[in-house]
Amino acid sequence: MKNTFGILKALIKSRIRDKEALFWTLAFPLMFLIIFGLAFGGSSTSYTNVEEENMRFAIFLSDSVSDQSQTHIIETSEILGLKPLLVYSISDLKESVEKGYDGVEFGISLDHINDIWEVHACYNAADMSKMQLYQSIVNNFVTEFQKTSAGFDNIIQVKTVNRAFTAEPVTNTGYILSGVIAVSISLSGLTALIISFGYYRKQNIIKRLIATPLKGSQFLTADIINNLLVSIVTIIIIMLFARLLFQVTFNINFWYLSITYFSSMFLMMSLGGFFLLIFKEPNAAMNLANIFSTVMMFFAGVYFPLELMPKWLQRFGHILPMTYVAENLRFALGQDYMQTSRFWTTNIIFIVIAAIAIPLMGKQIFKLEQS
Amino acid sequence: MRNQLFKSLVISGIREKETIFWILLFPLIVFTIMVLIFSNMTGEDLTFKMSVIDYSGTGLGSTIIHQVFDDISQPKTPDGDPLYSIIDVKSKEEALSLLKEQHIDLIVEIPEDFNIQFNQVIFFSKISQISADNNPQIIIESVPLRSLSKLASDVMEQILAQVNLEAAKRMNIKIDEATITSEIVGQTQNFNYADYFFAGVLIMAFFSAGFFNMGINMAHFRRTGVFKRLACTPIKNSTLLFATIMSNLVFMIMSFILMLVYAILFYNVTWAVFYPESILFMIVSAILSLSFGIFVGSISKTTNAASGLANLLFFPMQFLGGLYFPVFDLPPVIRWFVYINPITYCAAGMRQSMNLLDAPVPYYTLFLVPILWTVCLLLISMKFFKWDGGDIA
Numbered sequence: 001m002k003n004t005f006g007i008l009k010a011l012i013k014s015r016i017r018d019k020e021a022l023f024w025t026l027a028f029p030l031m032f033l034i035i036f037g038l039a040f041g042g043s044s045t046s047y048t049n050v051e052e053e054n055m056r057f058a059i060f061l062s063d064s065v066s067d068q069s070q071t072h073i074i075e076t077s078e079i080l081g082l083k084p085l086l087v088y089s090i091s092d093l094k095e096s097v098e099k100g101y102d103g104v105e106f107g108i109s110l111d112h113i114n115d116i117w118e119v120h121a122c123y124n125a126a127d128m129s130k131m132q133l134y135q136s137i138v139n140n141f142v143t144e145f146q147k148t149s150a151g152f153d154n155i156i157q158v159k160t161v162n163r164a165f166t167a168e169p170v171t172n173t174g175y176i177l178s179g180v181i182a183v184s185i186s187l188s189g190l191t192a193l194i195i196s197f198g199y200y201r202k203q204n205i206i207k208r209l210i211a212t213p214l215k216g217s218q219f220l221t222a223d224i225i226n227n228l229l230v231s232i233v234t235i236i237i238i239m240l241f242a243r244l245l246f247q248v249t250f251n252i253n254f255w256y257l258s259i260t261y262f263s264s265m266f267l268m269m270s271l272g273g274f275f276l277l278i279f280k281e282p283n284a285a286m287n288l289a290n291i292f293s294t295v296m297m298f299f300a301g302v303y304f305p306l307e308l309m310p311k312w313l314q315r316f317g318h319i320l321p322m323t324y325v326a327e328n329l330r331f332a333l334g335q336d337y338m339q340t341s342r343f344w345t346t347n348i349i350f351i352v353i354a355a356i357a358i359p360l361m362g363k364q365i366f367k368l369e370q371s
Numbered sequence: 372m373r374n375q376l377f378k379s380l381v382i383s384g385i386r387e388k389e390t391i392f393w394i395l396l397f398p399l400i401v402f403t404i405m406v407l408i409f410s411n412m413t414g415e416d417l418t419f420k421m422s423v424i425d426y427s428g429t430g431l432g433s434t435i436i437h438q439v440f441d442d443i444s445q446p447k448t449p450d451g452d453p454l455y456s457i458i459d460v461k462s463k464e465e466a467l468s469l470l471k472e473q474h475i476d477l478i479v480e481i482p483e484d485f486n487i488q489f490n491q492v493i494f495f496s497k498i499s500q501i502s503a504d505n506n507p508q509i510i511i512e513s514v515p516l517r518s519l520s521k522l523a524s525d526v527m528e529q530i531l532a533q534v535n536l537e538a539a540k541r542m543n544i545k546i547d548e549a550t551i552t553s554e555i556v557g558q559t560q561n562f563n564y565a566d567y568f569f570a571g572v573l574i575m576a577f578f579s580a581g582f583f584n585m586g587i588n589m590a591h592f593r594r595t596g597v598f599k600r601l602a603c604t605p606i607k608n609s610t611l612l613f614a615t616i617m618s619n620l621v622f623m624i625m626s627f628i629l630m631l632v633y634a635i636l637f638y639n640v641t642w643a644v645f646y647p648e649s650i651l652f653m654i655v656s657a658i659l660s661l662s663f664g665i666f667v668g669s670i671s672k673t674t675n676a677a678s679g680l681a682n683l684l685f686f687p688m689q690f691l692g693g694l695y696f697p698v699f700d701l702p703p704v705i706r707w708f709v710y711i712n713p714i715t716y717c718a719a720g721m722r723q724s725m726n727l728l729d730a731p732v733p734y735y736t737l738f739l740v741p742i743l744w745t746v747c748l749l750l751i752s753m754k755f756f757k758w759d760g761g762d763i764a
Binding site: 121 | 401436552
């Protein structure tokens with residue numbers, strides 16, 4: 001116990017002194033939190049959930065549009081929660097869309113010829129990812145405008161009910177930031193054994209430790225505790241930042257969070273250890289871990305919604321462990337609902353894999369050094 | 372001597388697996404991922420799952436609605452999927468449970484009095500004024516935080532709006548027809564995600580070389596005493612600096628060639644990268660990235676510190692520089708960073724010169740901002756850099 005504690009103390013000190021490791025474990029997730037939180041959280045630019053309210057659009061009306069129709073345009077915009085910005089020529093319309101003047105996101109020009117409304121919509125090429133949304137808004141606008149102009153009330157009224165299935169109201173930012181925490185856990189876990197075992201092996205530290213009465217299991221335990229501690233501190237800091245900067249309220253279920261955290265960390269550690277066993281050279285293992293985590297980050301539904309991707313990419317996303325880490329974590333942080341049976345199944349699978357893999361790999365690494 | 376030094380730096384870089392990975396391979400991975408994600412997020416093969424709860428019984432209104440639902444739940448092509456798949460449920464509770472557990476994206480509820488109110492509107496609205504409150508209602512329930520559920524709800528609203536319009540026309544209400552055409556502004560040729568990301572990832576590769584190869588190597592040379600030892604040889608400090616810069620330029624060129632071959636072979640990207648203006652922007656980006664490298668290498672005392680500083684600068688700069696997604700419409704609280712970030716101008720200039728997207732900033736700033744940054748970084752580097760044997764100059 002004393003030996004383990006001594007090694008643990010040394011490992012913690014070494015981690016704090018290592019600026020690069022500190023960057024990857026602390027600054028990197030924090031930076032992602034701030035960038036993605038500011039860029040996509042709760043604004044109209046979100047990839048996952050776009051708020052249409054108060055969206056600004058430019059509108060050009062030809063001479064054929066009557067004053068009464070102009071009133072209908074204003075009414076329609078109010079109904080849809082849009083803010084029109086009147087421009088006086090087609091070129092002004094295109095320029096405001098292109099340059100995004102006054103927050104203009106798209107443009108519409110209206111002409112009324114022979115009882116037909118000719119609508120010409122302008123979208124900015126830079127907004128390709130939001131084109132579908134804008135097209136849908138323009139379609140809605142035109143349908144609503146036709147009805148308003150005809151003085152016709154919907155025969156069938158549509159009432160929308162928004163459901164959340166969480167104990168507390170959830171924001172877009174909270175949803176994304178839970179994903180960022182999942183990324184942080186996955187990265188810490190994946191690189192943990194590579195950083196410690198790989199680099200210590202390269203520097204012959206493990207060899208020297210074997211020459212001492214210290215047991216391999218004691219070193220492994222101290223190393224795992226060190227990684228867990230560092231990662232826990234990182235998560236606490238990320239959550240504090242999320243609370244302070246973005247006022248995100250996490251409705252934490254500590255029991256579920258702990259299970260998710262430990263199972264995910266252990267699974268990712270065993271994956272990292274597996275990479276280390278394949279490559280032996282820590283740099284190569286780290287590179288593979290980097291490729292793997294980059295792929296996971298983008299295809300695990302954290303930053304880009306998995307459901308909007310084609311079926312084959314969705315299937316690919318579902319074989320990546322980070323997808324399940326993110327799902328479990330959103331559930332544990334009260335940001336989304338998932339079936340309890342699904343939660344337990346994924347966590348048990350993670351733990352079983354890790355329980356078998358980590359001791360085996362630790363043994364293998366020490367064996368390599370002894371031989 | 373200069374050539375030998377340059378050659379040995381290039382060879383030593385090629386032997387470094389890290390260099391090969393980050394400068395040559397990593398950009399290809401990022402490029403592939405980005406193109407795969409964005410090119411495929413068209414929503415063309417989207418399928419929504421919904422449950423319909425009909426409390427209204429048999430009647431004209433519900434029959435029309437069910438006809439619409441039957442229509443949208445048929446595959447558009449023989450081997451295609453329908454827009455909506457209808458999942459049968461016995462009760463609202465069951466439907467809510469399915470929605471909660473993400474087995475369906477949407478619940479559509481037709482209330483009990485739907486048919487009665489529908490008939491009133493259709494048959495009696497011409498005789499007496501009927502308040503809109505008494506119009507038949509359909510309830511749509513979704514989970515807006517889940518993208519697919521939100522989209523399913525939006526599309527359903529549009530479908531029902533069209534049903535309303537059709538119904539109005541059949542009731543002889545005069546509604547002017549509308550035609551919608553569209554145009555994409557701010558581009559001079561057909562937009563293509565592969566071209567868009569090619570320009571972005573190319574700049575990312577250049578800056579990776581500058582920050583990580585140039586910057587960290589400079590700190591490493593000083594830390595390991597290479598500079599000190601070379602100072603005892605007839606090699607001039609300026610020769611070493613020149614060779615380091617040239618070797619990094621070689622890596623950038625290698626990265627460019629590899630990216631270009633890969634992108635042309637697999638993604639058919641445009642050759643516009645060879646327009647004189649595009650080449651000019653590549654040169655500006657390369658010089659700027661080297662300046663950042665020199666800056667990092669000059670002010671960092673250790674390799675670890677250089678690596679930390681390079682990461683700290685490079686990550687926000689690349690994500691908020693428009694390399695991967697548009698940044699000019701970000702919230703004001705973060706937009707200032709976009710405008711002071713030189714990568715923003717390199718990326719915007721590169722895309723404009725390749726006729727992909729017009730830059731939303733004045734043309735002269737596309738050169739001015741990166742040049743100003745280069746000058747400032749080099750001045751700071753000259754002030755702080757030490758060989759342990761003399762200054763750069």
